[in-house]
Amino acid sequence: xxxxxxxxxxxxxxxxxxxxxxxxxxxxxxxxxxxxxxxxxxxxxxxxxxxxxxxxxxxxxxxxxxxxxxxxxxxxxxxxxxxxxxxxxxxxxxxxxxxxxxxxxxxx
Numbered sequence: 001x002x003x004x005x006x007x008x009x010x011x012x013x014x015x016x017x018x019x020x021x022x023x024x025x026x027x028x029x030x031x032x033x034x035x036x037x038x039x040x041x042x043x044x045x046x047x048x049x050x051x052x053x054x055x056x057x058x059x060x061x062x063x064x065x066x067x068x069x070x071x072x073x074x075x076x077x078x079x080x081x082x083x084x085x086x087x088x089x090x091x092x093x094x095x096x097x098x099x100x101x102x103x104x105x106x107x108x
Contacts, residue, residue, distance in 0.1 A: 015048070035078070047099070051091075
């Protein structure tokens with residue numbers, strides 16, 4: 001899929017993460033949405049990470065890894081078995097995107 005099509009997909013929520021202190025609250029929100037929406041097969045969540053014009057985007061990488069880890073830890077705390085697909089792409093000139101969707105929805 002190309003990034004233009006992915007950026008137009010409807011999602012449950014879109015959140016921009018600008019600093020590491022935003023990550024824990026975001027993970028809790030994502031897990032709560034997963035608990036509510038996954039049984040209905042409607043789970044999808046878009047996370048926007050900051051993108052700079054130069055090739056060094058270490059902040060986006062650090063935030064992305066922190067988000068991934070925090071989601072998995074939060075799911076483990078709630079004794080959930082994650083069934084998610086992560087899709088990464090360039091959202092626009094100012095953002096990278098991490099999009100999580102229910103694994104079953106990716107097959108359709």
